[in-house]
Amino acid sequence: MTRLFLLSQLAKPARSISLSPSLPVLxxxxxxxxxxSRSTRVSIPFQVQRAMASINNGDNNSKNSNNSSAxxxxxxxxxxxxxxxxxxxxxxxxxxxxxxxxxxxxxSTFDKEKSSQVIRDPEFMRKLLVAVITDRPGQGDILxxxxxxxxxxxxxxxxxxxxxxxLRLLARDFGVLQEDVAKAARLYADQAKQDPExxxxxxxxxxxxxAIEPGHNKFFDRVSxxxxxxxxxxxxxxxxxxxxxxxxxxxxxxxLNESLKEKLQAWFVGxxxxxxxxxxxxxxxxxxxxxxxxxxxxxxxxxxxxxxGPGRRVxxxxxxxxxxxxxxxxxxxxxxxxxxxxxxxxxxPSPGHANPAETVKCGIFYSITTQVGLSGIELxxxxxxxxxxxxxxxxxxxxxxSTLSPIPGFRRWITQCQGLGQKxxxxxxxSIISQLSQESDGDAEGQFGAFLKQTSTFSDKDxxxxxxPILTRxxxxxxxxxxxxxxxxxxVANFHLRNGACAHRLNWMGDASSKGMExxxxxxxxxLYSLDHIEMNNQQYLQDGTISVSLPEGGFLRVVQDAHSISxxxxxxxxxxxxASQTGEVVELHGVKLRLLNITTA
Numbered sequence: 001m002t003r004l005f006l007l008s009q010l011a012k013p014a015r016s017i018s019l020s021p022s023l024p025v026l027x028x029x030x031x032x033x034x035x036x037s038r039s040t041r042v043s044i045p046f047q048v049q050r051a052m053a054s055i056n057n058g059d060n061n062s063k064n065s066n067n068s069s070a071x072x073x074x075x076x077x078x079x080x081x082x083x084x085x086x087x088x089x090x091x092x093x094x095x096x097x098x099x100x101x102x103x104x105x106x107x108s109t110f111d112k113e114k115s116s117q118v119i120r121d122p123e124f125m126r127k128l129l130v131a132v133i134t135d136r137p138g139q140g141d142i143l144x145x146x147x148x149x150x151x152x153x154x155x156x157x158x159x160x161x162x163x164x165x166x167l168r169l170l171a172r173d174f175g176v177l178q179e180d181v182a183k184a185a186r187l188y189a190d191q192a193k194q195d196p197e198x199x200x201x202x203x204x205x206x207x208x209x210x211a212i213e214p215g216h217n218k219f220f221d222r223v224s225x226x227x228x229x230x231x232x233x234x235x236x237x238x239x240x241x242x243x244x245x246x247x248x249x250x251x252x253x254x255x256l257n258e259s260l261k262e263k264l265q266a267w268f269v270g271x272x273x274x275x276x277x278x279x280x281x282x283x284x285x286x287x288x289x290x291x292x293x294x295x296x297x298x299x300x301x302x303x304x305x306x307x308x309g310p311g312r313r314v315x316x317x318x319x320x321x322x323x324x325x326x327x328x329x330x331x332x333x334x335x336x337x338x339x340x341x342x343x344x345x346x347x348x349p350s351p352g353h354a355n356p357a358e359t360v361k362c363g364i365f366y367s368i369t370t371q372v373g374l375s376g377i378e379l380x381x382x383x384x385x386x387x388x389x390x391x392x393x394x395x396x397x398x399x400x401x402s403t404l405s406p407i408p409g410f411r412r413w414i415t416q417c418q419g420l421g422q423k424x425x426x427x428x429x430x431s432i433i434s435q436l437s438q439e440s441d442g443d444a445e446g447q448f449g450a451f452l453k454q455t456s457t458f459s460d461k462d463x464x465x466x467x468x469p470i471l472t473r474x475x476x477x478x479x480x481x482x483x484x485x486x487x488x489x490x491x492v493a494n495f496h497l498r499n500g501a502c503a504h505r506l507n508w509m510g511d512a513s514s515k516g517m518e519x520x521x522x523x524x525x526x527x528l529y530s531l532d533h534i535e536m537n538n539q540q541y542l543q544d545g546t547i548s549v550s551l552p553e554g555g556f557l558r559v560v561q562d563a564h565s566i567s568x569x570x571x572x573x574x575x576x577x578x579x580a581s582q583t584g585e586v587v588e589l590h591g592v593k594l595r596l597l598n599i600t601t602a
Contacts, residue, residue: 122165122169125154125165125166125169128150128151128154129169129170129219131147131151132144132147132218133174133215133216133218133219133222144222145222145225145226148219148222148223148226149226152223152232155236156232160239160242160243163239163243164243167236167239167243167253167256168250168253170219171252171253171255171256172252174214174215174216174219175214175215175256176213176214176255177211180211181212183211184207184211187207187208188204188207188208190204191204192204214255214259216256217259220259221263224267230319230321231322231325233260233263233264233373234327234371235373236260236373237257237261237374238371238372238373240257240260241257241372241375261376261377264374265377265378268319268374268377268379269377269378269379271320272317272319272379272382273317273319273320274383274387274390275315275316275317275318276313276314276390277289277308277315277316277326278308278309279305279308279309281308282324284324285316285326288325288326289314289316289326289329289369290304292326292369292371293367293369294369295366295367295369296331296342296366296367306348306349306351307331309351309352310352310353311333311335311348311352311356312332312333312351313332313334313363313387313391314330314331315329315330315332315383315386315387315390316328316329316330317329317379317383325371327370327371327374328368328369328379328380329368330365330367330369330380330383330384330387331365331368332363332364332365332391333345333351333363333364333366333404334351334353334356334360334362334363334364334391334395335361335362335364336359336360336361336602337361337362337602338362338402338505338526339362339364339366339526340404340505340510340524340526341507341509341510341524342366342511342524345364345366345404356395357395360395360397360398361397361399361602362398362400362401362602363387363388363391363395363400363401364402364403364404365384365387365401365402365404365405368380368384368403368495380495380499381495381499384499384529385534388401388529399601399602400528400601400602401528401529401530402528402529402601403496403501403525403527403529404507404510404524404526405492405496405524405525405526405527406492406511406516406519406520406524407475407478407479407490407493407519407520407523407524408490408491408520409489409490409491409519410474410475410490410519410520410523411452411518411519411521413478413489413490414449414452418446418449423445424445424448424474425444425448425470426473429444429470430444430445431444432466432470433447433448433451433470435466436451436462436466436467437450437451448470451463455517458517458521458522471521471523472508472555473558473559475520475523476555476558476559477559478490479493479506479525479547480503480547480549480559480592481589481590481592483592485545486544487541488545493525493527496527497527497541497547498538498541498542499529499534499538500533500534500536500537500538500541501527501528501529501534501537501548502527502528502530502533502537502548502549502550502595502597502599503525503527503547503549503550503556504526504527504528504549504550505525505555505556506523506555506556507523507525507526508522508523510522510523510524510525511523528550528601530550530599533548533584533597533599536548536584537595540593540595544593545592545593546586546593546594546595547593547594547595548596548597549596550597550598550599550601559589559594560587560596584596584597
């Protein structure tokens, strides 16, 4: 479809490519050095290969026509930049693709085939991006969309290195022009001094606003209007985050990520519908949640059927323009008591209830997954709060809404602390480790680290009994006291605490799977979502990092006792009102504020 058009926009007579008269010419000889044969692996994108094939085929009666004559056939289109100069079937096939998208929603119209090798010529990529981003007089509405789709096809055809080059080019060459911003700012400042209520000032403000807008935002806007364009941008940000994780100091990629993140947030937040997924939901949706699930992978079809069946719930946030894409989804177990082991939830052969109106007392959120390309966009908090309201309507008797969450950074934190030589053990704990190692004069910290690295440690009952209180105390310290700026260091803890949850209970061997042992030595945590405290928890946490703790037991008790002994009665205070039972008592430990709540659970 758009391959003919891509060549028409890039081709000039005598085998040359040009997107703009002001840009240098890129010869087709750089794209195709020799006619491709069946045994030759050519170093050109799949889209360009198909476009060249289409040109060479002509009207299907001249398969071996010359590349130069085919390119010259479209020379007038490249020169005029108008739809009238294109072959009629270019636009027809574009509209056919759109019609196919609406007939079969969710099936992308972008090409997903990849060539074995691809062009990584930055000049070619730059010209393609210029064609998408630059407005041309008289080009109409369809032309930019056709070119934008061609650029998406081209990006999908690239390997990882090619995508990295494309994104860096988009970030560096199509960002904010600092000189234009400085000039516009001076103009605005001058106009503000002369007449703060003049039309000239409004015009200067528009110029400044336009200058601050990066050029790549126009690329995002045009792609978003294509059928499947929003999904393409989500996947593009997934690629961008992967590349950025390997190049954390790249200023341009970081700026590009922020721009795309802001765009996606504006397009999705407030425009999402809550949908419950069941065994009767479209197969494509059920397939997608099995593909995207990031916390507890699905074992098989029976596992999927059990998780969406009686006694379980799966809710997803959907966007009307992406009817087959669960953007973020949560899995819920309906149980009669607060869960402390995820294997009990995952392996329950019959999770249904004979009389759910009487036996369902708790809603346990045991898995929340967001598409990687939407990371950092606050969708999960909207999802949980809406699910709580939905479950409260279906089961009015439920009083306890809690998570059963992993602690993904715990082992990594211990390893980093030991690598930096930080002391983790208390004096009495050093004695316990020395007894276990039978080396009274040894390095207890080093021996402790060695025990944690040995997989056999957690199958030794005596070692587990003695290590459990040590690891539980350290995990409570990690959750409550370790910070990134003023917020919790652990990403899952930060997610739930900023949503208004409170830390409730640590669960030893809550996840005995290999993943659970590797991440947190099997420890899991319950975060409570108490409807009476969500708003206050959220406000205090975002204001100064205050972490709310419910019923300080199950590992948190030692940390809270330390906070009381250090702060004393003179340092303790209540917030919000004189009723401490509702607002909680706030204590401080090592500069970290903890808000103590007394919440009863099922």
